[in-house]
Amino acid sequence: MTTDVTAVAADGLGPLDGDGAVTRTVLTAAHLQTGTPTGAVDSEAFGLPDRAANPVSTFEGTLTIADAAAVGGFASVKDPYGYASNPQVRHLPDFSATLVQNGSYLIPVERGVQITGSSVWNVALGVGRVWNENADGSLTRAALPFSLIERNANCTHNGLLTFLFSDSQTSQLRYQITSETCEYFQFDMWGQLPVTLAQTSVPEADAVRAAFSDELASRLPTRPLSQLASDYPAAGIDVSAFGAGITPSARTGLGFVYDGVNYVADCPTRAGAHPFCSEVLMPSYSTAKTAFGTLALLRLAQKYGPEVADELITDHIPQAAAKPAWSDVTIRDALDMATGNYTSAGYEVDEAGSTMSNFFLAESEAQKTATALSFPRKSAPGTTWVYHTSDTYLAVQAMQAVLREQEGSTADLFRMLRDEVLIPAGIGADSLTTLRTDNSPAGAAFGCYGLFWTQDSIAKLAQLIGPHRGQADGVQLLHPGLLDAAMQRDTADRGLAVTGVTGMRYNAAVWAKDFSSSDDASFTSEFTVPFMSGFGGITVAMMPNGSTYWVFSDNSEFVWTPAVVQSNRLAPMTGGPTPTPDPDCDLDGVIGNGGFETGSATPWSATHAVVDSRSSLQPPHSGSWKAWLNGFGYGNTDTLSQVVDIPAGCADAALEFWLRITTSETLPIAYDTLKLTVSRQGTTTPLRTWSNLDEQEYTMVRVPLGAYAGSTVTLAFTGTEDYSKTTSFVIDDVRMVES
The missing domain is CATH 3.40.710.10 (DD-peptidase/beta-lactamase superfamily)
Known part of the structure; x- marks a missing residue:
């Protein structure tokens, strides 16, 4: 059994308490010194074993892989477009990476995608581990997760590499790739080749160590997905619903974020579970x-x-x-x-x-x-x-x-x-x-x-735009x-x-996807789930109750309603958070003469006769007066505007009014239009546009204006009618409210 990188506390950066008495038959010291692999081995052989001892040697410097195209094996799993016919595709690219060790962690100085210059592959190295096993003699063992990333594309093929080292000696480097998130190209790759380790002082080493220490400490707590049911026994959670409808072999990562905990499943590969699941890189696609x-x-x-x-x-x-x-x-x-x-x-x-x-x-x-x-x-x-x-x-x-x-x-x-x-x-x-x-x-x-x-970054991203509301x-x-x-x-x-x-x-x-009782009987009220989606089978569903379900796969399966059902058992969906009114926000009277019942425009500015009481032709929404723009049947422009001060405490301010549109136009072309704009400090921004295609009886319109809180703005309606046939835009009961 191996220990994932985040399973060790950040305090002390993972001191190991094993005695080094590790029994292994795969990737032994002899294998890494002179072996010639004929295929992939169990992924667990690259991981940190339970009885691993603290590393004796420390590495700081540069790892260089050269002449990688001369060695290695390759087996296509899915390749309908024949990518593997290119010999360069079947081998690692040559690359180098600067590494810094901190305790038992081996940290690439450059994280994320790195440009190699290869015509087919770029590369990314993740954080790995360093430890000692008694059978390795005086050598220390290192292992790193890495990914090959298709040049000019987002497909990400996940692998593992390992080697032995000391201050004076280095084994060969063994690598294999047995998983990916890529719908159209899947393969296994393996090999063993010489590696150069140049021990040098890295100027930014202390900063890299400190940054990773902070990163590790700030990661969301993770627990096995299976533990969700036992953590919330009263909810009756069916854990098998998470990942239902997704072919297990197509899945790269899966998790459910609830109450600040990232409940995660393992990361399967074609050679067993990935031993560095928390570091597995998953592509964004869309x-x-x-x-x-x-x-x-x-x-x-x-x-x-x-x-x-x-x-x-x-x-x-x-x-x-x-x-x-x-x-x-x-x-x-x-x-x-x-x-x-x-x-x-x-x-x-x-x-x-x-x-x-x-x-x-x-x-x-x-x-x-x-x-x-x-x-x-x-x-x-x-x-x-x-x-x-x-x-x-x-x-x-x-x-x-x-x-x-x-x-x-x-x-x-x-x-x-x-x-x-x-x-x-x-x-x-x-x-x-x-x-x-x-x-x-x-x-x-x-x-x-x-x-x-990674599993931590996608969970935090969802929290940022979901329950944290951008803060x-x-x-x-x-x-x-x-x-x-x-x-x-x-x-x-x-x-x-x-x-x-x-x-x-x-x-x-x-x-966004709407849900109702027609989707599941447990949904007693309608609600909407916003989500991110990615090519091949990626879904990040951000529930209105604050939870997130995420899955990365590559068999074009986008099934996630079962996860929504389970989330609803933990905390019923309500359709979305309701903003809490700001006690310092007073919007009464911000709009003057909103019902036009004074019989004149003031404090509005308006073209002639826009404020009108001819109810027999265009009835008001309430009272006796309204604002009637256009309706002449020839080329004309009417305007209605007001300068308003939106209080600084009103982050949820919205303009609310009732709008009626009638027209004699018959063709499906927007001949006549009504535009609502807001102007601040000389900059005018369109908010909404209507036309003769939007004919309707009085309908309430609400337009958010919280972005202008603390500002003096001009709200303006502009109606424009072309040379023939009438369209009337009638506005009434205008006010400022908290949305």
Whole structure:
């Protein structure tokens, strides 16, 4: 039996109390000195054994693997596209890594994805262990988890390596890969080759040791998933529901976060359970759309205002400026997958098409951007959801430009996200790198895929945007209003319906699924679960009761309702947290003359006769007066605006009003429009738009304005009617409320 890296207390950095009397028949000292492997061995042989003794030798310096293509074995498990026909695919890349030892831990100085220069593989090394076994004589044994990462792609193939060393002697290095998170390419790889260990003083060694000590101490407590039932016996938890519907052999990692504890399953490989499960690297795929795209927007909005979301793509991506189809597309539209530019509106038809394939294959920033911009205009932006990974990429590139306009030409969007969000939220070093264009650390960050998670980092990420509501250590990192909308906590902004799937929505790169008693009889009230999703079988479901279910697999299985049922037994779903009103927030009277019952516009500013009492033509919602914009049947513009002061304590402020729309237009084209905007310090931000296509009786509208708390703003309605046929926009009972 082996001991996982997090099973040892951080205090003392894992001093070992074994006597070294380890009995092994696999990966013995003789095997590592002169062996020639013919296949993979039990993964447990690479792990820290129960009777391991404290290491005698200490390593600090550089490990170098060279001429790796000359040795090793390979066996395809799944390869429909023939990737293994390339000889370089079947071997490790050459690479080097600087390592620092701290007690019994062996820590790579560089964590996360490292660019090797190989035409096929990049690499990531995780934290390993160092120990002594009596049968190894004077040599100390080291083992590290590592991952091969496909160049320009997110597939992550997980392996193990081990070697013996002392101050004067080094064995050969044994390695094997027997697991992955990759739907389309799976294999076993193994080999043994000489390794160079150069003992040198590492200048940053003390900082690396201190940082890892802090990281280990701050990791969420982990317990076996099976213990959830015994921890909460009254709930009647069926632990087998977690992972139900997922082929066990396809699973890389699985966990359930509840009450601050990460309940985790083991990490299976084709050679037994992975001995470093807590360090296993899992690819983001499209969970990066949320973790990068959404969080970058929310951080920019927190720093520079929510109007960032409504910046035009063409103002920030030079290649887009020459594309008329992109002239009115905003960053928000791109994150919503609603640019209006697509080939087919069918569910993920474009995503599986040739244009998107070319986008994924493109390695240069210029080619990736050009391909992303090549879809034709089919509908108005913000109206039709069509899943495009490339849209998130464009949103990220536009936000990169926005950041540089604010902070200078050397600013980098991912570094901002890393330093100002991920690190404060406690995300570990393995998850603090990203894939970029040109296979270069200086390239443009993808944003739409290309991040990596461990079981601790994915749990903390879900907590940050879920129950922690964008805060870390009492500091608001993410814009609360936009976050609430993305996480289905704002009833006025639920996002767009997912085309072709009932009960699913998408809002700022966060998925959402509605649940009711039709899904399970235990759901006595309707609720919505926001979630992150990734190619091949990745789900991170963030329940409204504060729990999170996460699973990483690669057999295209997306089953997670059974986990929602079990979570509901622990704490019933309520649909989402209800914001607690701020006792210092008083919104009475913020909007003056909201019912227009004075018979005049003041304190509103309005065009002639907008405030009206002709109830026989357009009835008010209540009382005798209302504001009636347009309705003339010829080209005209009406306006209605008011300057208001939103109190500083009103983080949940919202504008509420009743809106009636009638029209004589008959064609399905938005000829006449009503726009609501907010202006602050000379910057005008669109909030909502309606048209003759939205004909309705009086309907209550609520628009969040908490982002403007403490500000003086101008709220303005602008109605525009074209040259023929009438459309009337009637507004009444306007007020400011706490959402």
